[in-house]
Amino acid sequence: MGEKAVIVLHSGDMDKVYSALIIANGALAMGMEASIFFTFWGLMRLKKGELEKGPLSKMNMMGLGRQMIKKRMDKANVVSLERLMSDFKELGGKIIACEMTMEIMGITKEELRTEWVDEWGAVGTYIQEARDANITLFI
Amino acid sequence: MAELEVDVRGQTCPVPLVECRKAFKRAYPGDLVIVKGTHPASKKEIPMACEAMGLKVLEIEDKEGGKEWEIKIRR
Numbered sequence: 001m002g003e004k005a006v007i008v009l010h011s012g013d014m015d016k017v018y019s020a021l022i023i024a025n026g027a028l029a030m031g032m033e034a035s036i037f038f039t040f041w042g043l044m045r046l047k048k049g050e051l052e053k054g055p056l057s058k059m060n061m062m063g064l065g066r067q068m069i070k071k072r073m074d075k076a077n078v079v080s081l082e083r084l085m086s087d088f089k090e091l092g093g094k095i096i097a098c099e100m101t102m103e104i105m106g107i108t109k110e111e112l113r114t115e116w117v118d119e120w121g122a123v124g125t126y127i128q129e130a131r132d133a134n135i136t137l138f139i
Numbered sequence: 140m141a142e143l144e145v146d147v148r149g150q151t152c153p154v155p156l157v158e159c160r161k162a163f164k165r166a167y168p169g170d171l172v173i174v175k176g177t178h179p180a181s182k183k184e185i186p187m188a189c190e191a192m193g194l195k196v197l198e199i200e201d202k203e204g205g206k207e208w209e210i211k212i213r214r
Contacts, residue, residue, distance in 0.1 A: 022153050029156035031192035077151050087157045091164075 004033040005135040007125060012041030014054035014066065014081075020139045021084040027135065036088075037126045039098035042139075043105070046097060046112045051081045084115065090134040094118045096125055147176040148207060155181035156188060159212075163194065171197075174210045176208045182208045185212040 005027035009020045020036055027034040040044050045051050059065035089095075096119045098113065109120075119125060130136045145162045147155040162172045163202045174185060186196045189212055197211040 025153045028188050029153060029160040030188045077149055079154055091157065091160055
């Protein structure tokens, strides 16, 4: 251990949530530590029942494009975001929830999947987390 | 020494890597982890992950005319 990947998930788009969780799981699988800082639209995906609800970042077409991509992902046997999240937690991944976003959007802790959240914080928490990271990404 | 089998045939990124990592956590030092899969990138990446974690890859074998692979790792 010692090496670390820290990801800021700013977007709540389905494809970007996939990117964040796949990269973070990859880092854990390769023996690194991994943290994801959920902020702005990304934090919305931590609300109860919302993880899988994001639109596509491109070609969403009122949800039609999303449906098409979902179908193709099923066919390619891509696992669900719920599964990626549970693998991430099982392998020791850390989730930080942005408290400023909660304030702006008027979200309470009760509305979020608190069982996933390891830490509540703001920018200082991200910087502290990223200070000794080898990889840090803004998605 | 025990043998752990990880069957990730038909699974795609990042499941083969993740399931391997889970097996390494379950296994004790000296145990043999046998991974069976079909995802081409994982055949390269599982040995990369093992090297990064200081684990010894004993064998990488193609099966079913190259459609499947099997990797043996010493924990």
